[in-house]
Structure formats: C-alpha cells, structure tokens
Amino acid sequence: MAKVYLGLGSNIGDKKQHIDQAIEMLKQHKSIIITKVSSYYETDPVGYTEQDTFLNAVVEIYTTLSPHHLLGYCNGIEEILKRKRIIRWGPRTIDVDLLLYEDFIAEDDKLTLPHPRMKERVFVMIPLYEIAPNVEINGMEIEQIIKNLEVQGIRKVHYGG
Ligand SMILES: Nc1ncnc2c1ncn2[C@@H]1O[C@H](COP(=O)(O)OP(=O)(O)OP(=O)(O)O)[C@@H](O)[C@H]1O
Ligand SMILES: Nc1nc2c(c(=O)[nH]1)N=C(CO)CN2
Structure with a gap:
C-alpha cells in the first residue's frame, strides 16, 4: 500500500459539498482507504486572482493503485463534478491534485510528483x-x-455541530 496525499479545492457553487462529494467518491473506491482529512480552509485565490475564494483541504490515503491509475480516478471525480477547464488556474467545482505519492519522483506529460507547485502554495x-x-x-x-x-x-473554517 502506498501512502498518498491529495489536495482538494473548490470555488464554484456549494464548495463544501463538492469537497465532501470528492472525499465520498475516494472512499467508494475499493483500493483506496482514507486515513486522514484536514480541516477545511477558506483561501484567497492564487495565480489568477479575479475569482471567488477557494475552499481547500488535504487528505491522506492508502492505495494499491499506481500513481497514473490514481490520477485517472481523480480526473474522473473532476469530470463527475462537472469541472470545466476554461482559464488556467481559474474557477472550478473541484480540483483533485496528487501532491505526494510515497517518496516517488515522476515527471512525464501527465504526472509530476511531488506536485510541482505545492511548495509555493499556502493553501496546500x-x-x-x-x-x-x-x-x-x-x-x-x-x-x-x-x-x-x-x-x-488562509482561514480555517469551523462548521457547527
Ligand atoms: N501531481 C499532479 N496532480 C494532478 N495533476 C497533475 C499532476 N502532475 C501533472 N498533472 C497534470 O496536470 C494537468 C492539469 O491539471 P489541472 O487542470 O488540475 O491544473 P490546475 O489545477 O489548473 O493547475 P495546477 O496544476 O497548478 O494545480 C492534468 O491533466 C494532469 O495530467
Ligand atoms: N486559493 C487557491 N488558489 C488556487 C487554487 C486553490 O485550490 N486554492 N488552485 C489553483 C489551481 O490548481 C490556482 N489557485
């Protein structure tokens, strides 16, 4: 089993629901176990700033999926939640990024590990x-x-209940 960290972000519609749904879909995969979920954070947009604030979180999972199969599953979650790619770093219902996959280093046209911009991002x-x-x-x-x-x-969000 590989220990993996995934970054989640949403800034369209019901942001919390989108993050909750992405986590639910990760849970549903028989080869993924979620072991930790961070708090949810409201964060100012980085890169392209003319857009709504984001809700961001990070999850720890264990999986037997290979990095590329996991990326494929994460892209599937983005598709189901109707993510549209219009502006680079622009608004999205959900973004699911592979941050770290064990201590793998990878760089090809589909996948770079560790995620190439994670170290500059407070929201990660x-x-x-x-x-x-x-x-x-x-x-x-x-x-x-x-x-x-x-x-x-960046502000930690406290949900009641
Ligand atoms: N570690 C990674 N996690 C997710 N996608 C990656 C990774 N490395 C490379 N990619 C590739 O990046 C492509 C673009 O990803 P995406 O549209 O989510 O970018 P973005 O979220 O707008 O920007 P950023 O990559 O800066 O977070 C994906 O199709 C994917 O193949
Ligand atoms: N605050 C914040 N800014 C962003 C985010 C994000 O998730 N949160 N994602 C981006 C592209 O991945 C670009 N900018």
Missing part, C-alpha cells in the same frame, strides 16, 4: 502540515518550507 502546505507535520518534500522539512512561504490569505 498548511492543511498538509496539519495532518502530516513530519513529511518531507524533495528532501526538505515541511516546517522549513512553510517558514519560507509568501503571505497568502
């Missing part, structure tokens, strides 16, 4: 740190990476 690093405070990315400690991040707005 803060939820990841919450559930994996000792993880290393490209040989760097997560605490060190977080110390060097530029300021990007």
Whole structure:
C-alpha cells in the first residue's frame, strides 16, 4: 500500500459539498482507504486572482493503485463534478491534485510528483502540515518550507455541530 496525499479545492457553487462529494467518491473506491482529512480552509485565490475564494483541504490515503491509475480516478471525480477547464488556474467545482505519492519522483506529460507547485502554495502546505507535520518534500522539512512561504490569505473554517 502506498501512502498518498491529495489536495482538494473548490470555488464554484456549494464548495463544501463538492469537497465532501470528492472525499465520498475516494472512499467508494475499493483500493483506496482514507486515513486522514484536514480541516477545511477558506483561501484567497492564487495565480489568477479575479475569482471567488477557494475552499481547500488535504487528505491522506492508502492505495494499491499506481500513481497514473490514481490520477485517472481523480480526473474522473473532476469530470463527475462537472469541472470545466476554461482559464488556467481559474474557477472550478473541484480540483483533485496528487501532491505526494510515497517518496516517488515522476515527471512525464501527465504526472509530476511531488506536485510541482505545492511548495509555493499556502493553501496546500498548511492543511498538509496539519495532518502530516513530519513529511518531507524533495528532501526538505515541511516546517522549513512553510517558514519560507509568501503571505497568502488562509482561514480555517469551523462548521457547527
Ligand atoms: N501531481 C499532479 N496532480 C494532478 N495533476 C497533475 C499532476 N502532475 C501533472 N498533472 C497534470 O496536470 C494537468 C492539469 O491539471 P489541472 O487542470 O488540475 O491544473 P490546475 O489545477 O489548473 O493547475 P495546477 O496544476 O497548478 O494545480 C492534468 O491533466 C494532469 O495530467
Ligand atoms: N486559493 C487557491 N488558489 C488556487 C487554487 C486553490 O485550490 N486554492 N488552485 C489553483 C489551481 O490548481 C490556482 N489557485
């Protein structure tokens, strides 16, 4: 079984419902076990800023799927939740990114591991740190990476009940 971290993001419609649905679909796969789910964070848009705030979270899973099969399943979740690719880094109902797959390093036309932009993204690093405070990315400690991040707005969301 491989330990994998996935990043989830939504900024269209009912953002929480989209993230909940993506997690539900991950749970439904017989070769995926979800072991940790971070808090949900409201985050300012990064990259393309003329869009609504995002809801972001990170999950830890164990899977027997290969990296490319897992990417295919994650892309399927995006399709079911009607994600449209119109603007690069633009609005989306759901984005499911492979952040880390064990300590695999990969780079081909479909998949780069670790995710190439994760270390610059507060919306990834803060939820990841919450559930994996000792993880290393490209040989760097997560605490060190977080110390060097530029300021990007992020607020933990507290749901009642
Ligand atoms: N680690 C990865 N996780 C998810 N997709 C990846 C990864 N590495 C490469 N890709 C490729 O990137 C392509 C574009 O992904 P996507 O449309 O989700 O990008 P984005 O979310 O808009 O931007 P970003 O890649 O900066 O998060 C996907 O079709 C996929 O093949
Ligand atoms: N806050 C935030 N900004 C983004 C996000 C995201 O998930 N959250 N995803 C992007 C492309 O993957 C681009 N910008």
